[in-house]
Amino acid sequence: MNKNKRIKKILTKKFLIGEYVKNRKSMVKIAKESHSCFRTVRKCLRKYNIKIRTLSEAKKKSFKILTREFLQREHHKNKKSIHQIAQTIHCSHRVIYNHLNKYGIKIRMLGKKSWDKVSKILTKSFLKKEYIKNKKSTIQIAKETKCFRTTVIKYLKKFDIKRRTCKEFCKSGKEAINYIDGRTHNSKCIDCGKKISYNSAIYGNSRCHSCANKAQHRIGTLNSKGKNNPNYKHGKTNNNKCIDCERRIVPIATRCWECSFKLRFGKNNPNYIDGNGYAPYPLEFNDKLKEKIRKRDNYQCQNCNITESEHIIVFGKVLCVHHIDYDKKNCKETNLLALCRNCNIRANYNRDYWKQHYNELMSAKVLGNLAKGKINPTKV
Known part of the structure; x- marks a missing residue:
């Protein structure tokens, strides 16, 4: 938020007219100077109705400067390269190259x-x-x-x-890079007698790759039986079965994967209430009504008191509007409440408690507004 405010203070209408229109600086250059993105500069130009230059209009200035005299002075007398001239004018090196050929100016060999x-x-x-x-x-x-x-x-x-x-x-x-003291390496595999590398002979198990794999498999099969098996548990066999389909399963589980997956959907789900979760909202529940409720609640969550500006930073969107009685069709102002994303999700569990809590909160708010004279008693 602080960064956005700082950029808005810098990118004023006067600043953009001075830099973009009078000094004819590019959007990228203005963005670098103001430590922002060129998209924000473009957005601000559109906001202040400043006409954005086309690519041909931007190049016109550089084409006017690129005269025969200018190029001869810079390229031959000052001995600048094509890239150096391009950087001073803020154009492509290809443009300078084409103009040199156009005027018949001899191009210097680099270096x-x-x-x-x-x-x-x-x-x-x-x-x-x-x-x-x-x-x-x-x-x-x-x-x-x-x-x-x-x-x-x-x-x-x-x-x-x-x-x-x-x-x-x-x-x-002796002239070789890896020469030490004249020792030769003639190590061979223990099993098959093939020549092996220096590292496997000294640091390994003195076997070639295939023999090492065979030995590992042989040792593994011997050690995997009985008490040597990592899954061994006091000699007891696993007779654990699924409650629903009676398939053989892991000792810890009570159901197999398929049966537990079926319980996650519809009425079998522990969070199932009435099946109206995906029902559409009425046309009355529009953006105007939501904005009215947020304004009434001072753009603040009524449970945890987080402000809307803080909510946008954390969640990237405005505050939610919650139905107190969980009826989507009931869009009265006394039934609606501004909540943050977390409090709105929390309100879907233990509904009886939250319904009573928010009803008490709303009734206290209505009574307070009646006493202050903010609400007409006939409209309540």
Whole structure:
């Protein structure tokens, strides 16, 4: 609520006319400045009847600025890239590119200086020394020269320097990365004699995958009988049956799943009252009447005293209107009461108590209003 109030204070009519109409800022930019969503900005513009610009109208300003002189000055003299010019004007880089082609302005190559530096460094003699003699990888050379790996590969092809294969690059023996002290690993499975991994030999059960599964199954079947079974209970067998259909069921349950599912619907349900739960409300019970009842009750729940503004934050909707005698057709004002969602649900259980409670509350309210002279005695 505080955030919405703050945004409403910022997004006034004067502010939007100044920023959107005069300064010609976009909705997204105004939203960023005011720390809100662009949809709220659009909503406020519609609220104050400020005309929203179309996409072509928004682009007109950038098209006027993009003259031949402007592009030559920014792109060649100031040496700005296409993306940098696009950011200053708040348009797409594609628009700048099309206008440069339109006026016949030569497009600068990105990072021409850096390419010249790289070409000077990546000479034939340098690559032979680093790649062949020192046996450095293309990634290592790229890091040293501050360029991409693909450029190094490109220059190797250019100078006809033969690239190493994966086998040639992978070092063996003492030069290998994982070399420790010359120990070799020749561990085999206990049952079938197949070669197994280092981890399963040291940390596992020294078996291959298939033999380990067979052993686990064999141990499991032996241990699952009698007292070793996890469901064993003093040697007693389960003879528990369903009350209704006499099927065999779990020891804890009294009914099977199908029989217990049937009891949940219709008259068998413990919360069943009269079967009129889904009956439609009359036309008298409309939004106008509900609003009248809420206004009468000061937009407050008559049981827990939660306000409507708090109710909207918690439940995302306005207060409910409850029928005291549970008769949907009885839409008299003395039979209606404003309640929150939780209190309205609670009133469906132990109906006799809630009916008496709310009748007493309503009668006290009517008597109080009669004494104050707010209600005409003939209309009660």
